[in-house]
Amino acid sequence: MVFLQLFWVFLKIGLFSFGGGYGMIPVMKQEVVSLGWLTESEFLDIIGLSESTPGPIAVNLATYVGAYMGGFWGSILATFAVVLPAFLIMFFIVKILQKFSDNKYVSSFLSGVKPVVVGLILAVGITLILKSMKVLANNAISFLQIDYKSLIISAIIAIIIVAPKFFKKKTPPALTILISAVLGMVIYAI
Amino acid sequence: MTDNKKENNKILLALFLTFLKLGAITFGGGYVMLTLIRDEFVDKKKWVTEDELLQVYAVAESTPGPVAINAATYIGAKMRGFFGAVVATFAVVLPAFIVSFVIATYLNFFMQYQIVKNAFLGIKAGVAVLIFLAGVDMLKKMEKTAFNIAVAVISFIAMVVIDIFSIDFSSIYIILFFGVLSLLIFCLGKRKNKSLKNKSEVADKVEKLDDRNNNIVAEDDENKTLNGNKSAGEKPADEKPADEDKSVKNESKGDKNKETTQEKEGK
Numbered sequence: 416m417v418f419l420q421l422f423w424v425f426l427k428i429g430l431f432s433f434g435g436g437y438g439m440i441p442v443m444k445q446e447v448v449s450l451g452w453l454t455e456s457e458f459l460d461i462i463g464l465s466e467s468t469p470g471p472i473a474v475n476l477a478t479y480v481g482a483y484m485g486g487f488w489g490s491i492l493a494t495f496a497v498v499l500p501a502f503l504i505m506f507f508i509v510k511i512l513q514k515f516s517d518n519k520y521v522s523s524f525l526s527g528v529k530p531v532v533v534g535l536i537l538a539v540g541i542t543l544i545l546k547s548m549k550v551l552a553n554n555a556i557s558f559l560q561i562d563y564k565s566l567i568i569s570a571i572i573a574i575i576i577v578a579p580k581f582f583k584k585k586t587p588p589a590l591t592i593l594i595s596a597v598l599g600m601v602i603y604a605i
Numbered sequence: 606m607t608d609n610k611k612e613n614n615k616i617l618l619a620l621f622l623t624f625l626k627l628g629a630i631t632f633g634g635g636y637v638m639l640t641l642i643r644d645e646f647v648d649k650k651k652w653v654t655e656d657e658l659l660q661v662y663a664v665a666e667s668t669p670g671p672v673a674i675n676a677a678t679y680i681g682a683k684m685r686g687f688f689g690a691v692v693a694t695f696a697v698v699l700p701a702f703i704v705s706f707v708i709a710t711y712l713n714f715f716m717q718y719q720i721v722k723n724a725f726l727g728i729k730a731g732v733a734v735l736i737f738l739a740g741v742d743m744l745k746k747m748e749k750t751a752f753n754i755a756v757a758v759i760s761f762i763a764m765v766v767i768d769i770f771s772i773d774f775s776s777i778y779i780i781l782f783f784g785v786l787s788l789l790i791f792c793l794g795k796r797k798n799k800s801l802k803n804k805s806e807v808a809d810k811v812e813k814l815d816d817r818n819n820n821i822v823a824e825d826d827e828n829k830t831l832n833g834n835k836s837a838g839e840k841p842a843d844e845k846p847a848d849e850d851k852s853v854k855n856e857s858k859g860d861k862n863k864e865t866t867q868e869k870e871g872k
Contacts, residue, residue, distance in 0.1 A: 599727015
């Protein structure tokens with residue numbers, strides 16, 4: 416029953432998203448793609464859109480996938496599920512706020528989780544880059560069919576993100592996505 | 606309507622509207638919202654102190670879920686309990702929900718156009734780079750302990766292998782495994798420290814007993830018992846912590862002061 420699955424999957428995502436917006440991506444990607452709800456390609460599209468629309472990525476993804484798989488009520492259910500863990504945890508520790516974040520057991524658990532998230536995100540990032548350049552495809556790595564257009568776009572985007580850091584500035588993610596879209600329209604039309 | 610109810614409703618409405626606004630203007634990046642929350646709730650409305658906001662920030666780092674939800678739930682709960690938390694959270698999620706739902710409904714329609722497809726080809730490349738560079742950023746900020754580096758490397762390799770060979774193994778297990786491992790290491794370290802601590806505390810106790818005995822002139826049964834038990838307490842240099850606790854506790858049976866100190870140690 417798809418509604419039950421929607422609820423359970425997004426509950427998990429809501430519960431295991433540590434490490435800010437990007438921290439959730441490895442877990443989200445695995446859950447949503449392995450069930451065949453979205454292809455990896457579609458997943459990237461939604462993440463891209465989420466960067467340019469209001470709200471947390473998790474909520475955007477839940478609403479989108481929920482709508483796709485279960486219509487209006489699917490999107491309501493999925494969004495509710497993804498928000499629920501954070502809400503419950505936050506509500507019940509409101510009374511003991513100080514103790515929770517100071518709690519040595521909690522922080523020792525989290526210090527184990529943090530490096531995991533770093534490793535996961537780097538892994539997902541690299542594999543996605545290699546796949547978008549068609550270097551990684553069908554469980555094999557090969558440079559023969561490399562998509563140069565994608566390579567160029569990736570390089571430009573990398574510069575756009577990294578360069579402002581030298582001036583202590585940051586490119587807003589929404590702008591990055593917009594530029595990616597424009598680059599795509601231009602380069603792939605050639 | 607009583608004045609109290611009017612006041613309640615006013616606050617609820619304010620919660621709803623403010624979080625609706627916040628939910629509508631924060632794009633993609635969670636911690637931007639905290640700056641906006643500071644402006645609204647600390648500076649303007651004074652519903653939350655700066656200190657509390659820092660606490661929310663710290664807790665948001667330790668709890669799963671988007672910081673927007675964490676903040677809305679906390680502030681809503683503080684102002685109007687459960688119902689306030691629900692209203693605030695609902696409001697902050699609503700703009701995202703509406704926009705995403707609309708996109709879900711019409712995206713397929715727009716995707717039939719080649720130019721839109723091309724735009725998304727670009728977006729895919731851009732997102733992959735964004736994710737990777739976010740990971741690099743996190744790596745830079747990560748404390749470079751041996752444990753961290755090992756865990757990050759293992760997680761990285763595991764995830765790459767899982768992806769390339771399409772293995773069905775959830776990254777949640779990796780997260781749980783190393784989280785629990787870290788917790789266990791912490792607990793074991795604590796036990797070890799405690800036993801060391803106990804040994805030195807027993808030595809201290811024995812010293813204090815010596816002093817007491819030297820000061821007490823009057824001969825009553827209590828003193829005689831203390832002297833008798835004292836030799837029992839001097840033994841346990843190489844016994845386990847639990848045993849040390851017991852023998853020290855035996856000494857204190859006739860001595861109320863020692864009992865209270867024992868209770869403090871037990872905590």
